Amino acid sequence: MKNFTIERIDHIVLRVTDLERSLAFYTSVFGCELRKRRDDLGLLHLGAGESMIDLVAVDGPLGREGGAAAGEQGHNVDHFCLRIEPFDEQALLAHLAAAGLDVEKAQMRYGAEGKGFSIYCTDPDGNQIELKGPALEP
Structure with missing residues (x-):
């Protein structure tokens, strides 16, 4: 039990x-x-x-x-998600672009709190990171 x-x-x-x-x-x-x-x-x-x-x-x-480093044929993880506050899409896109990251507009995705907007980006080793705002729907 x-x-x-x-x-x-x-x-x-x-x-x-x-x-x-x-x-x-x-x-x-x-x-x-x-x-x-x-x-x-x-x-x-x-x-x-x-x-x-x-x-x-x-x-x-x-x-x-852990063996060889992640590369084109293998990855450390699929992605991990960081819950952030506040979630201001335009400010986030500008900040990430200024850091040299290629990002797309936010999309609604399901997470631990429910559905809300999030943005994906990658770190220097190709690990995908999801930046997630508050849930807007259950």
Whole structure:
């Protein structure tokens, strides 16, 4: 019998080819903050709201356990979704374009809170990120 409930995603772990480039991307584009650095493992813990995004260097002690880096024929994950506030589509599109990201207009998509608008973009390693606003429909 289950004696627990899931509250939220605690963290995700992304294997990356250039730890410093990814650190710069997640801190400058999304405002994540470096919480802890584990150079002995090739691991960075980034604060992402109430959750964390961990970055692991593919050529580091932890990263080597996962095999080759993601590429055209293989990916680390399909995508992950960050719930953001506020969700101002025009401001988001301008911010992401200024960061050199190719993005499309927001679309209604289903998420943990229901259907709401979201935008997709990718990080320097090709990981797809969904930026999701509040639910507008159940």
